Amino acid sequence: METILEKSSSKVIWSSMKHKYKGSKMTLRIDFEVLQLKEGEGVNAFFARTFTIPNKMKMHGETLTQVESNDLDKVTIDELQGSLLVHE
Template sequence: MAETNFVQPAIPRFDGHYDHWAMLMENFLRSKEYWHMVEIGIPAAAAEGGEEIEAQRKLREDAKLKDLKVKNYLFQAIDRTIVETILNKETAKGIWDSMRQKFQGSTKVKRAQLQTLRREFEVLGMREGEKVNEYFACTLTVANKMKGHGERMGDLVIVEKILRSMTRKYDYVVCLIEESNDLTTMTIDELQSSFLVHEQRMHAHWKFSDFFHKDEKF
């Protein structure tokens, strides 16, 4: 009989993007059947006496044990510098609520900043007279800021953006690149190299033309 290997899900590490982390962490805790410890917390202690109260006490002790496990998962997910600010939180629910209060607001700010960067990226275009290296640097600066604010952006998005936003003098090389390359596997460095070669050829052609026309005057 073949053995089945079950891969344990990794504990999602908090990277500063609260909404995304909270979604992953909730899913992780639900898979462990511990999410109710965050939603509800440990049941309040009841008055002593009677069989029903004894049953409630056992449920409470079981909840405390589960709460310790959830706290352990949260401590592993959160950086030490953040953990030090929530050590006074005695339950997993307390830790979760504190994280939401601390970071959900900053996430909203990041989301607003990301929307601004998306608009900047969309309208970005190469200016007349701008060098290839300058335009690539400008585009990558905006793209890297977007990634820093949580945007998932692969090379293909940047490659396609650059191809559709070059000045008209690069139309020929754009067509050539699109026809002779698989854009899904093309790197930004490869794209930049192709445009630099074309730019150098145009520069050499202009220098030759200037020299030829000067020579004609004599």
Template sequence: MTPEQRTEVKELKFKDLKAKNYLFQAIDISILETILCKETSKHIWDSMKTKYQGSTKAKRQQLQSLCSEFETLRMKERESASDYMGRVMTIVNQLRINGDKTADVTVVEKILRSMTSKYDFVVCAIEEANDLDEITLDELESSLRVHEKKFIKHTNEGEQALKATTDGASNRDRGRGRGRGQGRGNSPYQNQE
């Protein structure tokens, strides 16, 4: 080897040691023990990549599982719109991390399609008022939250009105049946002999 080549090899080894040092600093101790035997930073990086990203086959299976979960996702009857959006976005983010290119419009359509029946008029209003290709997920969530607050307000008002009605009716009913009732023979509708 020439002196220039030796210098170049020495510099490359130094850069590799520097990269290994950075990797060792960033990796948890329990994981560090599994990669200490790797000789170069490239071997460490490849090992970590395989360990955390998985093989292509594993990624494909993960993606298929997530796609299936996304397709079957439905809003639960007592679930809030925010909670449902959170569940949907968790799956969508996992899909995107694993290489899926799900467009926002697909997610918006899925959410609107899988809401419970109490949101039917809200879904219709959103579809009529907006171009679904243009509406963002944040705008959709905001709109659903506003309508959900109205649901809650009307439900609370309805429950209070129902309670007031039933309380008033039960107070009136308490007055009935007290005192003398109409026993046998006292009915004005009976024929008197």
């Protein structure tokens, strides 16, 4: 709110907000690209993060497409999560 109050016009506010959230978009992209299970993190927490990051990216205007490797063509996300929970 302080950032907005200091600006002189809506154009300056918009430019400032665009600049501020562009960094968030890039940070989210990096977080998504290096996504991996953290030490001591449970499968459910990992899957929650797996869905949270792309949802935030979409909120920032990022367009995501779903790409699967050949090995995962026959496995749904629910089956994968269930299998990982069993191994956990």
